[in-house]
Amino acid sequence: MNQQKRISEIIELWKEDKKMYVKKSSFSAYALLLENHLAPAFGSKYKLEELEVQTFVLGKLEHGLSQKTIKDILIVLKMVLKFGAKNKWLKYSQFNIQFPTEREKHNVEVFSRTNQKKLMNHIQEHFTFRNLGIYICLCSGMRIGEICALTWEDIDIDAAIIKVKRTIQRIYIIEKGVRKTELVLDAPKTKNSIREIPLSKELLKMLKPVKKIVNNTFFILTNEAKPTEPRTYRSYYKKLMKELDMPELKFHGLRHSFATRCIESKCDYKTVSVLLGHSNISTTLNLYVHPNLEQKKKAIDQMFRGLK
Incomplete structure (x- = not known):
């Protein structure tokens, strides 16, 4: 065995190695998790026991971190x-880390059909380039970083499609202990996010x-040339x-609204997944x-009809 190193030393060596293989935005996310959570908790140690990691996880949950964020920290x-x-x-x-059962279901917040129509009508009557972006998101389910990175070149009028090829995000960069931010225009995180979305007739018009x-x-x-x-x-x-005077819905609610309207219109789930650029x-x-009570009753009736 080589000379043992503290976890803080291994973190620095790992960062130097990882930097060569991942996108700048991914590296920035790793570096933040290391600096904010892992280095303070484990940096001084030469080895790590499962119980220490389990205690760390429970402590982070108590401080209000979501299970998803903690799982991301554990991956790093x-x-x-x-x-x-x-x-x-x-x-x-290998650690076998346990998480408490999540009892609460997080509801996806979407615009009602009435509010969605109200917003779309307003944009049609008050055209600006910034308003157009909101309309495109409601018609395509694009993420905020993707719409900020969209150029006119990405709109193919003849084929009636939008080509999603890039995203913009502001990332944290930590250099010699100093934090600064940088705006990065890059390819989306996964290959599934690079996609083509058909234009609706209204949007094409x-x-x-x-x-x-x-x-x-x-x-x-x-x-303009600047995003x-x-x-x-x-x-x-x-x-x-x-x-x-619209409900306070996060920008991501535009994407949720698009997906919900697709599902309500009986689109097949695989197509909706591809349109959204989901990995799976x-x-x-x-x-x-999330089937409602009526759909559940229908499923049971169909099953019993099949048994007869």
């Missing part, structure tokens, strides 16, 4: 420890005349919702497919 911890074991700087064996006169390289939301960033666009959206269909099913 596992990568660091495996890297240390591979280089024989520490011993590592809105885009056709504008597309003829704009610069193809410009970003849609600004109609707007997600937090700025989120603020604009919030202000517009307030002006229209189970994400779509867990988020949007």
Whole structure:
């Protein structure tokens, strides 16, 4: 075995190695989790026991972190420890971490059909490039980073499709203990997020005349060479919702509303999953497919009809 190293030393060596293989945004996310959670808890140690990690998890839950965030932290911890074991700087064996059963179901917040129509009608009557972005999100389910990164070049009027190829996000960069932020325009996180979304007839009608006169390289939301960033666009959206006396729905609610309307219209789940750019269909099913009592009764009736 090589000379044993503290986990804090292994973290630094792992970061140097990982930096070469992952996107800047992914590396930034790892570095934040390490600095905020893992280094303070385990940095001074030479080895780690399962009980210590389990106690850490329960402590984070008590402080209000979600199970998803904690699981993300554990993924990074596992990568660091495996890297240390591979280089024989520490011993590592698999942990079996337990989470309390989640009793609460998180409801997906969406616009009612009435409010969605109200918003879409307002945008049709008050055209601006920033308003257009909201309309596109309601018609496509695009994420905020994807709509901020969309250029006129990505709109194919002849094929009637939107090509989603990039995303914009502001990331934290930690250099020599100093934190700063940087706006990054990059490919989406997964290959499934790179996708083509058909344009609805109404959206195509809105885009056709504008597309003829704009610069193809410009970003849609600004109609300039410089994009707007997600937090700025989120603020604009919030202000517009307030002006229209709409429910306080997060920007991501536009995406949820699109998906919900698709499911309500009896679209098949696989197609909805592909349109949203989900990595797998189970994400779509867990988020949007919740049969109501009427559907449950129908399923049981069908089953018994099949038995006769």
